[in-house]
Amino acid sequence: RQKGQTEIYRGAEYSTNMLPKVRIEIATSDELAPRVVETIQQVANTQSIGDGKIFVLELASATRIRTGETGDTAV
Template sequence: MKLVVAYIQPHKLHSVKEELFNAKIYKMSVTNALGCGQQKGYTEAYRGVAFEVNLLKKVRIEIAVNEEFVKPTIDAIIRGARTGEIGDGKILVLPLENVVRIRSGETGSDAIG
């Protein structure tokens, strides 16, 4: 069992969701996030005063998957999010020690579904 966490551009969320659905991956959690990386932000002026914006808007997607779905999940996220420019995002894959479905009490890979 793995937890796939992806940080992507907000405007790419719809295409990533479409690619995940095409890969038969339907369950996910999505949250808004702020972060900075190689993009390093940008400079804006407000009322004549310049300031640096270095925390940029991102979307965080979390998907718990069984081992056989790790590669299809990663491939679908890449297909949906890639533009070839700096700031496309990152994908992190973390091990899951255990998963429990609250409704039924199922544990492990059965709880992921």
């Protein structure tokens, strides 16, 4: 669990209960998904609590607004 940290500022102790989070969403083909996951793991790994998680979900459909392309060509 990520419990934040305790800081001392001008003699007073302050606790932070939340750590900042970043959310990144990537849509890719099934063929590229393992490589994308591997790359994120290599780049984001600091060996510290809070490095994050990677969720891989099936994308039901995708449509490119400008061209109307659908499916893998839209991604």
